Amino acid sequence: MTPEEFRAAGHQLIDWISDYRSSLDQMPVRAQIEPGDIRKSLPPTPPDQPIEFEDMLNQLEQRVLPGVTQVQHPMHFGWFPSNASLASVLGDIASSGLGTLGISWESCPALTEVEQVVCDWMRQLTGLSEQWEGTIHDTASTACLTALLIAREKASNFAQNRGGLQAEPKAYRVYATREAHSSITKSALLAGFGMDNLQFVDVDPVNQSMSLAALASCIRQDLTEGHIPTAIIASVGSTGVTAFDPLGPITELARQHGIWVHVDAAMAGSAMLLPECRSLWDGVEDADSISWNPHKWMGTILDCSLFYVKDPDLLIQVMSTNPSYLRSSVDSEVTQYRDWGIPLGRRFRALKLWFHLSLDGPEAIRMRLRRDIGNAQWFAAEVENTRDWKVLTPVNLQTVCIRHEPVGMDADALDQHTLNWVDAINQSGLAFMSPSQLNGRWMVRVSIGVESTTREHVKALWTMIKEQVALSLQE
Amino acid sequence: MTPEEFRAAGHQLIDWISDYRSSLDQMPVRAQIEPGDIRKSLPPTPPDQPIEFEDMLNQLEQRVLPGVTQVQHPMHFGWFPSNASLASVLGDIASSGLGTLGISWESCPALTEVEQVVCDWMRQLTGLSEQWEGTIHDTASTACLTALLIAREKASNFAQNRGGLQAEPKAYRVYATREAHSSITKSALLAGFGMDNLQFVDVDPVNQSMSLAALASCIRQDLTEGHIPTAIIASVGSTGVTAFDPLGPITELARQHGIWVHVDAAMAGSAMLLPECRSLWDGVEDADSISWNPHKWMGTILDCSLFYVKDPDLLIQVMSTNPSYLRSSVDSEVTQYRDWGIPLGRRFRALKLWFHLSLDGPEAIRMRLRRDIGNAQWFAAEVENTRDWKVLTPVNLQTVCIRHEPVGMDADALDQHTLNWVDAINQSGLAFMSPSQLNGRWMVRVSIGVESTTREHVKALWTMIKEQVALSLQE
Numbered sequence: 011m012t013p014e015e016f017r018a019a020g021h022q023l024i025d026w027i028s029d030y031r032s033s034l035d036q037m038p039v040r041a042q043i044e045p046g047d048i049r050k051s052l053p054p055t056p057p058d059q060p061i062e063f064e065d066m067l068n069q070l071e072q073r074v075l076p077g078v079t080q081v082q083h084p085m086h087f088g089w090f091p092s093n094a095s096l097a098s099v100l101g102d103i104a105s106s107g108l109g110t111l112g113i114s115w116e117s118c119p120a121l122t123e124v125e126q127v128v129c130d131w132m133r134q135l136t137g138l139s140e141q142w143e144g145t146i147h148d149t150a151s152t153a154c155l156t157a158l159l160i161a162r163e164k165a166s167n168f169a170q171n172r173g174g175l176q177a178e179p180k181a182y183r184v185y186a187t188r189e190a191h192s193s194i195t196k197s198a199l200l201a202g203f204g205m206d207n208l209q210f211v212d213v214d215p216v217n218q219s220m221s222l223a224a225l226a227s228c229i230r231q232d233l234t235e236g237h238i239p240t241a242i243i244a245s246v247g248s249t250g251v252t253a254f255d256p257l258g259p260i261t262e263l264a265r266q267h268g269i270w271v272h273v274d275a276a277m278a279g280s281a282m283l284l285p286e287c288r289s290l291w292d293g294v295e296d297a298d299s300i301s302w303n304p305h306k307w308m309g310t311i312l313d314c315s316l317f318y319v320k321d322p323d324l325l326i327q328v329m330s331t332n333p334s335y336l337r338s339s340v341d342s343e344v345t346q347y348r349d350w351g352i353p354l355g356r357r358f359r360a361l362k363l364w365f366h367l368s369l370d371g372p373e374a375i376r377m378r379l380r381r382d383i384g385n386a387q388w389f390a391a392e393v394e395n396t397r398d399w400k401v402l403t404p405v406n407l408q409t410v411c412i413r414h415e416p417v418g419m420d421a422d423a424l425d426q427h428t429l430n431w432v433d434a435i436n437q438s439g440l441a442f443m444s445p446s447q448l449n450g451r452w453m454v455r456v457s458i459g460v461e462s463t464t465r466e467h468v469k470a471l472w473t474m475i476k477e478q479v480a481l482s483l484q485e
Numbered sequence: 486m487t488p489e490e491f492r493a494a495g496h497q498l499i500d501w502i503s504d505y506r507s508s509l510d511q512m513p514v515r516a517q518i519e520p521g522d523i524r525k526s527l528p529p530t531p532p533d534q535p536i537e538f539e540d541m542l543n544q545l546e547q548r549v550l551p552g553v554t555q556v557q558h559p560m561h562f563g564w565f566p567s568n569a570s571l572a573s574v575l576g577d578i579a580s581s582g583l584g585t586l587g588i589s590w591e592s593c594p595a596l597t598e599v600e601q602v603v604c605d606w607m608r609q610l611t612g613l614s615e616q617w618e619g620t621i622h623d624t625a626s627t628a629c630l631t632a633l634l635i636a637r638e639k640a641s642n643f644a645q646n647r648g649g650l651q652a653e654p655k656a657y658r659v660y661a662t663r664e665a666h667s668s669i670t671k672s673a674l675l676a677g678f679g680m681d682n683l684q685f686v687d688v689d690p691v692n693q694s695m696s697l698a699a700l701a702s703c704i705r706q707d708l709t710e711g712h713i714p715t716a717i718i719a720s721v722g723s724t725g726v727t728a729f730d731p732l733g734p735i736t737e738l739a740r741q742h743g744i745w746v747h748v749d750a751a752m753a754g755s756a757m758l759l760p761e762c763r764s765l766w767d768g769v770e771d772a773d774s775i776s777w778n779p780h781k782w783m784g785t786i787l788d789c790s791l792f793y794v795k796d797p798d799l800l801i802q803v804m805s806t807n808p809s810y811l812r813s814s815v816d817s818e819v820t821q822y823r824d825w826g827i828p829l830g831r832r833f834r835a836l837k838l839w840f841h842l843s844l845d846g847p848e849a850i851r852m853r854l855r856r857d858i859g860n861a862q863w864f865a866a867e868v869e870n871t872r873d874w875k876v877l878t879p880v881n882l883q884t885v886c887i888r889h890e891p892v893g894m895d896a897d898a899l900d901q902h903t904l905n906w907v908d909a910i911n912q913s914g915l916a917f918m919s920p921s922q923l924n925g926r927w928m929v930r931v932s933i934g935v936e937s938t939t940r941e942h943v944k945a946l947w948t949m950i951k952e953q954v955a956l957s958l959q960e
Contacts, residue, residue: 011844013506016571019844020499023575027582028492041594045818048598060846063575069581074836081586089592089810092830094584100498100538102581104545107502109569109786111556117564119516120552123523131531148623149828159675160828174679175650182651192806193829200634200804200827202677204649249810305830311584312868313831329675331667334922335564335724335930339908343520352675352827353624354668355567355780355787361549367608368544369486369494371535433814447809455810483525 019063026067030075031082035462038439039083041076048077071282071467084462085441087471090249090277090409091382091459093309101365102311105358110467112356114142114336115344122345125360128367132304132316135372136282139295141320145350146359148313150276151193153301154243156317156351158184158201160299161241161270163328170328173200183232186243187213187220189253190273207237218253218403218448220244226263233267241270246291246302247278250446250455251403251411254278258293279316280307281383281407283376290406307382307408308460310366310374314359317351325350382408382459385468389456392472402453409457411448414479423453428452431475431482441471494538501542505550506557507573510937514558514913516551523552532693535544559937560916562946564856565724565752565884566934568784576840577786582835587831589811590819597820600835603842605780607791610847611757614770617793620825621834625751626668628776628792629718631804631826633659633676635774635794636716636745638803641881645803650677658707661718662695664728666749669718682712693728693878693923695719701738708742716745721754721766721777721873725921725930726878726886729753733768746772754791755782756858756882758851765881782857782883782934785841792826800825857883857934860943862929867947877928880903886923896926903927906950906957916946 012018051073081092110118129144147153162182163170169178184198188210198208209232220300229239242264244255257273264271273294279302281287294300300318304310319325330349332341348354366375386408393399393412402411413428430444432454444455458468526548556567585593604619622628637657638645644653659673663685673683684707687699704714708788717739719730732748739746748769754777756762769775775793779785794800805824807816823829841850861883868874868887888903907920907929919930928960933943 011571011575013503013571015500017503019575020578021496023578023582024492024495024499027579028488028495030582031488031491040591043594045590045594045815046598049602052599052602054602054605056610056847057843058846058848060849061843063844066575066840066843070836074583074595074599077593077598078583078585079592079594081592082584085636089586089588092584092586094581096486096488099581099584100486100491100494100541103495103498103578104502104785106569106574106581107498108549108553108555109567109574110553111564111787112569113564115520116515117554117556118552119518119520119554120523120549123521123552124527124549126524127529129526130529135531149830151828151830155827158542162677169679170674170677171680173656173681174674176653177679177681178651178657180651181648192808192811196804196806196827199645199649200676202637202645202650204644204652205646206648206652249808267602303830311581312586313832315829329671331671332668333724334525334927335919336667340520352630352671353626353788354666355624355626355778357788361545365541368532368536368541369538371533372531372535374535429759444810450917452809465617 015401017454019062022063022067028232034080034082035084036081036432037080039080039086039442040436040439041079042439043077048073081468082460082462084460084464084467085471087456087458088442088444088462090457091307092219092305092312094311095309095366098310098362098370100369101362105361108358110358112358113348113354114338114346115340116338118358121358121360122347122358124364125347126345128360128363129316131367132363133318134307136279137285137288138318142318143322144316144318145314145347147301147317147351150274150301150303150315151196152352153315153317154193154272154274155197155200157270157272157299158197158241158327159323162201164270164324165238165240181207181237182240183207183209183237184241184243185209185211185225185228185350187211187245187255189218189248190243190245191249191276194274218248220255220260222256222259225260229263229267239267239269241272243272243274244297246273246275247407249277251448252277252406252409254290254406255292257297261293261296263419273297275300275302277306278407279303280379281359283308283372284379304363307379309461310363314362371477378461385465386410386458388465389458389468389472402448406461407454407484411453411455413453416483425452427482428454431478434482435478441474497522497538497542509555509557510559511645512555512558514555514561515911515914516554517914518552523548551564557935557937559935559939559942560946561650561935562931562933563919565932566782567780567787568782568902568936569786570784570841570845570936572844572955573785573837573841575844576837579840580836583833584834586830586932587833588823589627589813589821590815591813596831596833596835597822599839600822601820603835603838604791606842607838608793612760612763613793616795618797619791619793620822622792622814622826623788625749625776625778625790626671628790629668629747629749630672630675631792632745632747633672633716635800635803637676639745639799640713640715640785653723656682656712657715658682658684658712659716660684660686660700660703662686662720662730664688664693664719664723664725665718688897693723693726694731695735697731697734697738702734704738704742707770714742716742716747718749719772720748721748722882724752726923727752727881727884729765729881732766732772736768736771740771748772748775750775750777752777753882754783755854758783758847759854772879779838782854784936789837840888860940861933863884863940864933864943864947877923883934884930886927886928886930889895891958900927903929906953910949910953911955916949
């Protein structure tokens with residue numbers, strides 16, 4: 011395809027995207043299709059002849075769009091917000107258009123240096139001190155795995171350079187609560203710690219946050235048994251109920267034993283743009299690494315996960331490679347981000363953060379986050395003031411965990427009732443929420459924060475929920 | 486930013502990209518800047534007020550572009566081709582515009598199912614049998630790490646579900662040659678095997694491909710010493726010299742001992758679109774996993790690395806997570822790609838492959854690949870027929886490893902001479918090649934295959950090289 015053909019097609023595509031984003035609130039939130047529908051709609055063999063761009067756009071519209079769950083829809087309250095702000099989309103498009111290759115500073119100096127700059131801007135915007143240096147990973151899953159790899163190598167005095175983990179006579183232990191994200195377990199297993207060495211620390215029954223007494227007891231027992239306490243994953247805004255593990259006491263305890271503390275703030279990092287929320291991660295300065303996702307609530311399009319460390323040298327020591335075909339005369343003067351994560355080749359992700367911050371401006375982003383917190387508080391108050399309804403956990407940010415608990419319904423029937431009403435709404439396509447478990451029982455997470463979600467949408471959701479619950483009870 | 490504001494800005498951006506791609510052959514290939522230049526050109530603090538899009542575009546042009554090494558430039562012969570075909574760029578833009586969230590089938594069924602379809606199209610286009618199922622990773626580095634994690638868990642009967650690698654009394658061994666990509670060592674270390682257990686197998690001195698006798702000897706000795714041969718990484722088109730490890734004999738030997746074979750075809754996978762090249766990976770059907778990068782020579786914009794396995798159940802057993810907030814009623818009927826790799830959240834990468842194959846068509850891609858192979862053969866013949874010049878390794882595909890060896894120059898002087906002339910050209914910005922080491926001595930890799938590189942560009946390069954060498958010798 012020539013640049014002129016690209017120009018013509020690109021203009022059509024921009025119009026298509028703009029029309030799509032203008033009208034997506036008319037679409038069902040959850041894709042209204044069955045497994046296999048999209049797959050069956052596409053030819054089983056590759057194209058033989060090229061097709062025209064009009065045909066490509068038609069296929070995008072007719073075959074792909076019905077299979078998209080509209081997470082940018084104002085009635086989407088599922089999982090966590092995954093905002094793709096249009097300013098950041100422009101940055102992503104610029105990245106695609108440039109077609110750069112990030113394998114070393116030399117292969118695209120701008121890719122490295124704009125990333126350094128915007129990571130530092132984000133550091134300042136979230137009130138972190140200058141001791142932190144950042145990079146962009148694809149997801150918090152990868153960032154957490156990276157953190158555990160550093161912790162593993164630090165604790166084992168770089169076993170990777172000898173016989174690896176398998177030659178280590180002692181057990182390296184990792185601590186997290188059961189409220190921690192699924193990627194924590196996955197990371198611990200992939201990093202080779204083993205399930206037996208992932209210690210699930212008890213939580214405070216009200217807040218679902220890590221119990222310091224339980225953590226201290228776990229560490230004490232492990233030391234007694236000759237194990238090596240290696241890493242604590244502290245959740246700052248857990249996925250289930252947005253719980254905040256107490257970073258201050260955790261880091262203090264960790265320091266006494268030389269334990270690595272990784273702060274998983276995937277969701278709540280966005281809130282740290284608001285000075286009034288920063289007390290929620292008091293103690294963060296004493297942690298060793300932090301990850302959080304601008305691609306969630308803040309709205310820099312996926313994939314964009316910030317990863318900060320205080321000691322990049324240690325990170326690089328664990329992750330570095332330096333083959334001859336990547337060496338250059340400036341190596342000692344520059345940052346090689348390939349040594350800050352797993353992949354060698356990297357996209358120019360910094361552009362989307364740069365565009366987002368520059369075109370929308372931090373103040374507009376902060377105002378939107380405050381709007382969402384206000385909406386969550388309004389919604390929680392409505393729920394709490396309605397008979398038989400409960401808000402189950404503290405509303406720390408913008409996610410409200412609710413349950414309708416009719417008098418006299420036993421636990422199993424209640425589980426069924428909860429799934430019934432939420433599934434009915436989700437299936438309707440009018441709104442979407444995530445059913446989730448708390449203490450082994452189903453509840454519903456209402457996660458407010460899509461860019462286009464206003465108070466009116468939240469009000470409409472609450473009306474819809476009450477009507478559906480009444481309907482479900484009649485059936 | 487509203488959809489209408491996005492529309493206006495998007496049209497400007499498309500024009501900018503199209504103009505840029507039309508004129509990039511007028512720019513220096515290697516960025517002509519010093520470390521820190523870009524960083525210093527940007528404000529050290531985040532923007533306070535939003536800026537206009539025109540200003541953003543100006544900054545992109547004036548501050549970023551000078552810091553881009555133009556890997557889409559027809560005179561770029563460095564590393565490996567990293568083509569960003571404009572058809573695939575359109576697919577990438579569509580992905581950004583949709584702003585989808587890939588964390589489960591339910592969160593975007595189309596993301597999963599289009600990926601299944603295009604991975605299968607690519608399987609067919611490269612002549613692989615139906616026993617392979619694929620997914621898209623960001624890079625071959627991640628794919629290789631994933632392969633080693635599967636191999637580790639298979640060999641240890643899922644130590645991850647017990648005490649992890651650290652509780653294993655035996656040493657798990659990984660085999661590769663020193664020609665294998667740097668990510669192989671990195672993956673083995675990150676996966677916890679340890680440097681002592683990464684066995685570098687000797688290569689054939691002519692082809693730089695893995696010596697089967699050396700591999701057999703390593704395995705035999707490891708078995709004698711009670712170690713567990715776990716994985717072989719076979720390079721299919723090595724990074725240094727495009728060497729091909731002999732897959733047929735390797736897989737036969739591996740089968741006898743139950744060793745996992747991962748085929749790293751990051752570069753050479755593209756060649757398998759050409760039936761006449763497929764003998765180069767004879768035996769691939771008997772391997773256990775394969776990765777290769779359409780984002781290299783084939784030209785589907787980075788990041789797009791295909792990862793195929795024959796036994797997805799085993800992969801899923803190693804990588805799976807299933808928290809309550811991600812469960813849905815269709816789980817048993819659908820593919821959850823989160824369980825095929827490390828990250829939970831995934832972009833809609835399949836769109837760029839789909840657009841690329843549909844808009845350009847496979848035949849045009851094949852013709853281009855054949856053109857590049859022809860150009861490499863022409864270039865190699867020119868070099869070989871010129872006095873004091875040598876082609877150092879077999880030209881299996883499109884990369885030619887060369888050295889100018891004046892009579893009577895000792896090895897150290899020759900190293901300096903090689904670096905002198907290649908650095909002079911690279912610094913000029915007129916062309917770019919990668920100096921690299923072979924048997925500890927510097928040579929120059931001329932990697933042909935940028936989409937816009939024609940025979941004329943290769944001729945111009947050869948003239949430039951000869952002129953520069955003459956100049957260097959005069960100094």
